[in-house]
Amino acid sequence: MDNKLDYMRRELVDIQGVPLFWSMVEAWSQVESFESRPDDLLISTYPKSGTTWVSEIVDLIYNNGDTEKCKRDAIYNRVPFMEFIVPGISNGVEDLKRMQSPRLVKTHLPVQLLPSSFWKNKCKMIYVARNAKDVVVSYYYFYKMAKIHPDPGTWEEFLDKFMTGKVAFGSWYDHVKGWWEKRKDYRILYLFYEDMKEDPKREIQKLLKFLEKDLPEETVNxxxxxxxxxxxxxxxxxxxxxxxxxxMDHSVSPFMRKGISGDWKNKFTVAQYERFEEDYEKKMRGSTLKFRSEI
Structure with a gap:
């Protein structure tokens, strides 16, 4: 593959004010016209919020807890990342077209960019949200190891980019609030990463109810x-x-790094924390959405 370095560390490009990878923007018509199927299950998150975790759980539910079946392929092939298109390397739209129903579909798109067929077909959707401070720390390390992202710069610089929404998939604040509002009108199960860490059984029971699946307790365990x-x-x-x-250079930072709540305390200085909290309060004002920064 001669072009493998051509797509690394390139600057993001805006679509309707949301920064995305240049290759997605070039292929945007494919994403926009994506044809969902009524029995598709959409798994939506802002990056670094538990996407792979909930994808693995749902694939296990769909396969009645058969762990061998869930090792049939890598998670990114079992649950294709719909809008992830890099010429000659990956095309989530095409991968999904080839899949048999019922499909599990992953997206990081904010609500306003989601292909309209998902709303039209009234697909079930699971959204997972995680507190902003843990997300930004995790995202910083992800930017460092996953080279399709632009260079993250220093932690301080990246924190600024995150607060101003100048990172891939845009503003965390707009993302979590947009999906929170949409749940009033569509079949969206809105989960919190912190709740899943605190009591995975309780949250898996919510998923089972939402998916209208009934599994014996031993399978749930x-x-x-x-x-x-x-x-x-x-x-x-x-x-x-x-x-x-x-x-993805796992020697820089593993994809699965810590998976805990409250790790932000190891990264934020007091000054950064105070500035972040003041900004957070302004951006989240008026929303009924509430997060826990630790459990």
Whole structure:
């Protein structure tokens, strides 16, 4: 593959004011016209909010807890990333077209950019939200290891970019609020990363109810075990170690880094924390959405 370095560390390009990878923008008509199917299940998150975690849980639910079936392929092939298109390397839209129903579809798009067929077909959707301070820390390390992103710069510089929405998939604040509002009108199960860490069984029961699935308790316990951070971190079909080093350099930072709540305390200075909180309060004012920064 001669062009493997051509797409690395390139600047983001805006679509309707949302910064995305240049290759997605070039292929935007494919994304926009994506044809969902009524039995598709959409898994939507802002990056670094538990996407792979909930994807693995749902794939386990769909396969009645059969862990061997869930090792049939890497998670990014079992749950294709719809809008992720890089010429000659990946095309989520085409991958999904080839998949049999029922499909699991991953997206990081804010509500206003989601292909309209999902709303038209009234697809079920799961949204997972995570507190902003843990997201920005995780995103910083992800930017460093996943080279399709622009260079993150210093932690201080990246924190500024995050606060102003100048990162891939745009403003965290707009993203979580947009999906929160949309849940009033569509079949959206809105989950919180912190709740999943605190009581995975309770949150998996919510998923089962939403998906109208009934599994015996022993299967649920098996799903909890196999979707735990430590087990997934060791699972090549879930931990992204099958991605080539030139794309994701796990020696810089593993894809599955810590998987905890409250890690932001190890990264934020007092001054950064105070500035962030003041800005956060302004941006989230008026929203009924409430987050926990630790559990």
């Amino acid at each position: 098996k799903i909890i075990y196999h979707s735990s951070f430590d087990v997934m971190k060791q699972n090549p079909s879930a931990n992204y170690t099958t991605v080539p080093d030139f794309d």
